[in-house]
Amino acid sequence: MNMSLLDGRDGRKIIGDLAKYYSLRQEQPSAKSFGIYDTFDWRLFEKSLVLYSSEDELILHRLSDYKIVHHAKVSSFPNFVWDFPDGSLKTLLAPILEMRRLLKLAEIHSQSTIYRILNKEQKTVVRLRYEEIRRVNQARKPMFCAHLHVEPIRGYPRYYRKTIGRLGKLGFVQIEPETIYFEALKERNKTPGKYSSKLKLQLQPEMRSDEAAKIILRSLFRIMKVNGTYIGKDLDTEFLHDFRVAIRRTRVALSQIKGVFPVDTTKKFQREFAMVGKLSNELRDLDVYLLKENAYKKMLPDSLRDEINPLFEFLKNKRSRVLEDVKNGLSSRESTKVFRTWENFLDEPPEGSPTAPNAEVPVVKLARKRIRKRYTEILSTGAQILEAANDEKLHALRIECKKLRYLMEFFSSLFPDKKISILIKELKGLQDNLGNFNDLYVQQAYLLKTVDELPLSDDQAKKMTLAIGSLIGNLEERTQMVKGSFSEIFARFASPTHRGLYHELFVTTKGKAGP
Amino acid sequence: MKILAIYSNKGGVGKTTAAVNLSFLAAEAGLKTLVCDLDPQSSASYYFRVKPKLRANAKGFHKGGKNINKSIKGTDYENLDILPADFTHRNLASTFNKLKRRKRRLNRILDPLRAEYNLIVLDCPPSISLLAENIFNVADYLLVPVIPTTLCLRTHLQLLSFLKKKKYDTNKVYAFFSLVDRRKKMHKEFIATISREFKGTLHKSIPSLSNIERMGINREPVPAFSPTSQAAKYYRVLWQDVKATLLD
Numbered sequence A: 001m002n003m004s005l006l007d008g009r010d011g012r013k014i015i016g017d018l019a020k021y022y023s024l025r026q027e028q029p030s031a032k033s034f035g036i037y038d039t040f041d042w043r044l045f046e047k048s049l050v051l052y053s054s055e056d057e058l059i060l061h062r063l064s065d066y067k068i069v070h071h072a073k074v075s076s077f078p079n080f081v082w083d084f085p086d087g088s089l090k091t092l093l094a095p096i097l098e099m100r101r102l103l104k105l106a107e108i109h110s111q112s113t114i115y116r117i118l119n120k121e122q123k124t125v126v127r128l129r130y131e132e133i134r135r136v137n138q139a140r141k142p143m144f145c146a147h148l149h150v151e152p153i154r155g156y157p158r159y160y161r162k163t164i165g166r167l168g169k170l171g172f173v174q175i176e177p178e179t180i181y182f183e184a185l186k187e188r189n190k191t192p193g194k195y196s197s198k199l200k201l202q203l204q205p206e207m208r209s210d211e212a213a214k215i216i217l218r219s220l221f222r223i224m225k226v227n228g229t230y231i232g233k234d235l236d237t238e239f240l241h242d243f244r245v246a247i248r249r250t251r252v253a254l255s256q257i258k259g260v261f262p263v264d265t266t267k268k269f270q271r272e273f274a275m276v277g278k279l280s281n282e283l284r285d286l287d288v289y290l291l292k293e294n295a296y297k298k299m300l301p302d303s304l305r306d307e308i309n310p311l312f313e314f315l316k317n318k319r320s321r322v323l324e325d326v327k328n329g330l331s332s333r334e335s336t337k338v339f340r341t342w343e344n345f346l347d348e349p350p351e352g353s354p355t356a357p358n359a360e361v362p363v364v365k366l367a368r369k370r371i372r373k374r375y376t377e378i379l380s381t382g383a384q385i386l387e388a389a390n391d392e393k394l395h396a397l398r399i400e401c402k403k404l405r406y407l408m409e410f411f412s413s414l415f416p417d418k419k420i421s422i423l424i425k426e427l428k429g430l431q432d433n434l435g436n437f438n439d440l441y442v443q444q445a446y447l448l449k450t451v452d453e454l455p456l457s458d459d460q461a462k463k464m465t466l467a468i469g470s471l472i473g474n475l476e477e478r479t480q481m482v483k484g485s486f487s488e489i490f491a492r493f494a495s496p497t498h499r500g501l502y503h504e505l506f507v508t509t510k511g512k513a514g515p
Numbered sequence B: 001m002k003i004l005a006i007y008s009n010k011g012g013v014g015k016t017t018a019a020v021n022l023s024f025l026a027a028e029a030g031l032k033t034l035v036c037d038l039d040p041q042s043s044a045s046y047y048f049r050v051k052p053k054l055r056a057n058a059k060g061f062h063k064g065g066k067n068i069n070k071s072i073k074g075t076d077y078e079n080l081d082i083l084p085a086d087f088t089h090r091n092l093a094s095t096f097n098k099l100k101r102r103k104r105r106l107n108r109i110l111d112p113l114r115a116e117y118n119l120i121v122l123d124c125p126p127s128i129s130l131l132a133e134n135i136f137n138v139a140d141y142l143l144v145p146v147i148p149t150t151l152c153l154r155t156h157l158q159l160l161s162f163l164k165k166k167k168y169d170t171n172k173v174y175a176f177f178s179l180v181d182r183r184k185k186m187h188k189e190f191i192a193t194i195s196r197e198f199k200g201t202l203h204k205s206i207p208s209l210s211n212i213e214r215m216g217i218n219r220e221p222v223p224a225f226s227p228t229s230q231a232a233k234y235y236r237v238l239w240q241d242v243k244a245t246l247l248d
C-alpha cells in the first residue's frame, strides 16, 4: 500500500508517533538517484511501462501497480534497444522501442528510511518505507513529494490493517503506486503520452471544409515543428521520419482536399513543401539503409558477413555530411520563409466570403466525395494489375493507396469508429504488401548504385561484389514472394464485404452524400 | 525448485544452525526460500522469532494445501519465509502412519509450494523414523553435519547403510564438518581421512565459534547480525559450495 502526506504535515514525526502504539525500529536512511526514461513518443508509457535507471541497474516497472517486470545490470546506459545486454528485458523491449532512443525525462533523488514495527518477540510484523523525493540531490532542499510504502509481512495481516488505520488517522492518505512517476514528470512540465505521431483529430460533419482543412493542417504543422527542432540534434532517425511524414501528409491534404483554398495559394504551398521535403530525401534513404545493417547481415552467409562492413562505413560517413546539408537546408532563409508564411496562412481567420468552390461545403460531404474517388481509382488500377502484373502499375497503386490512407485518417472522426477502423486496417494490409514490394525493389537498385561509389581495393571489391550479389539474390527472392501474394491481399481488400462498407460509409449514408 | 534437507539422526550437531544460516544466505542471493521447521523443539522458529502454533489439535499440516499456506510467515528478511514448527509435528510420524502412502506424505504436503519457492530447506529432527523416510523421499539432497569424532562418524556410516538397505539413492547425501575445533589435532586428521574416503563430502567445514553460539541470544542468522564476522564468512563459503554442488 502506498500513502502520501496531507499537505503541511511532517512525515517523520507522524511515523515517530507510531512508537506510542508499537515497538518501532528505525534503520539507517539510504539515498538513491533514479533517471526516468522513455522515448520521445512515449512508447513505454503507451504500453503502461516505466523504465528507471539507477547507477548500473535498469528497472522496468509496470505502471498499473508498479510491480517490477524486469531488471538488468548494465555497464553504461543503453540508449537504444540494440545496446541492451541480451536477455529477456531486451527481448521484451525490442518490438516496443524499435529504433527510438531512450531519453531521460526526469531525475529524482530519493531518500528513504525503513521503519519496522515489531511484536512482543521483537519480530518484524510490518515494514514501512518512508521516502522523500527531491529534484536535487541534497537533503536540505525542499522535496516535491513524500511517500510511505506500507509493506505487509506474510502471516501478520492484523498488524498491517491496524497500522494502515492508524496512519490514516495521523494524516497519511492512500495513493496509487504510480503517483511518483506522474509527479516527477509534472515537476518537469512533461505530460506522458502528449506527443504522438498519430493524428488525433476531432472534426464536426457540418463544419466548413476550409476550416476542417485548416484544423488538419495545423495539427500536421505542430508535428512538423516539434520534430523539426530535434532533427539537428540527431538523437534518432524518427524525428526526421515523423517530420517528413507530416510534410507528405500536408502535401496530400493540399492536393486531395480540393477546392477549399484559392488555387494560387494551394499551388504555391504544394510547390514549397515539395521543395522542403526533397531536402532530406537522401538523409532518409541513408537512415533506412543504416537501420537495416543487422537485417542485411542476417541475410548473408557467415563467410560474407563482414565483407559488407565497408558499405556501412561508407554510408555512415556519407550520412554525417548529408546531415549537415539537411541542417543547413532546413534553417536556410527559403525554408524558414516557407514555414513562416505557412504558419501565417494557417492562423488567418476564415474568409467571410468563400474564396474557393468547396470552402463552405460541409466537410463530411467533401470527405466522402474525395475518398470515393480514390477508392474507385484503386479498384480499377488493382483490377488491371490482376490482369497483367506490371511493376509501374504496382508503384502507382502504392501512391494511390497512400493518398486514400491519409484521407481516411484525416477524416476518420466523421465516420463510425469501428467501421472506418476496419477499412483502414484492410488498406494497411494492402499498403504493407505494396510497400514491401517497393522497398525491396528500391533496395536492389540502391545497392547496385552505391557499390560503384565505394572506394575499395581490388580484393575488397571482389568480396563486396559477392556479398552484394548474395544480398540482391536474397532481396529478389523476397520481392517475388511479396509480388506473389498481391492478388490474394488485393482480393481481400476488394471483397464484397469491404466494398459494402465503403458504400455504406462514403456513398449512401443518410442519403446525404452528393454525387 | 530444490528441496534441501538438513538432516542427521544425532542431535546437537548444528543442523538448525546450518538451516537458518544457509536459508538466510540463499534468500540474500535472491532465491525465494522457505525454511520448514519440522522439529517439534522449534529452534528454527525461535531463531526467526516466530512463535509456533499452540493449537493442541491442529489438523492442518499433514493435509497440506490451504492450511499450510496460512501457517507460513514472512521472516524479517526479504525472500525468506518460514513454516513454523506446529505442535502437531510432535506426532507427525504417528499421523503419517495411519494414512495411505505413508512414506510420501511430505511430498503431498510440500508439492503445492513448489511453484512459489526456489528453495525449500527442511530443518529436521534427529530420527530414523517414518518422518525420516518421508524426508528422504521428498528431498533432492540431504545435507548432513558431521562433527569430526569417532562417534559421529559411526552414526553417519549407520545412516548410509540404512539408506542403502532401504534402496534410497545415497548419492544425494552430502556431509560437511560441523563444530570443528581447529585446535584439536585429532579433528584435523579426521577430516583429512574422511574427505579422502567419502565422495559425498563438501570440502568445507564450520568451526566452533562463539559468534555462532550467540545466535541463540540475538535470535538472528549470523550473517544478519554480524555480516563480516569469521562465522558469517564460513557460512558464506559453505553456501557457495552448496549452491555450486547442489543447486546449479
Ligand SMILES: Nc1ncnc2c1ncn2[C@@H]1O[C@H](COP(=O)(O)OP(=O)(O)O)[C@@H](O)[C@H]1O
Pocket: B010, B011, B012, B013, B014, B015, B016, B017, B018, B043, B178, B179, B180, B206, B207, B208, B209, B210, B212, B213, B214, B215, B216
Ligand atoms: N559452529 C558452531 N559453533 C558454536 N556453536 C555451535 C555451532 N554450531 C552449533 N552450535 C551450537 O550447538 C548447539 C546445537 O546446535 P543446533 O544447530 O541446534 O543442532 P541440531 O539442530 O543439530 O540439534 C546450539 O546451541 C548451537 O548454538
Ligand SMILES: [Mg+2]
Pocket: B015, B016, B017, B039, B043, B123, B124
Ligand atoms: Mg535442531
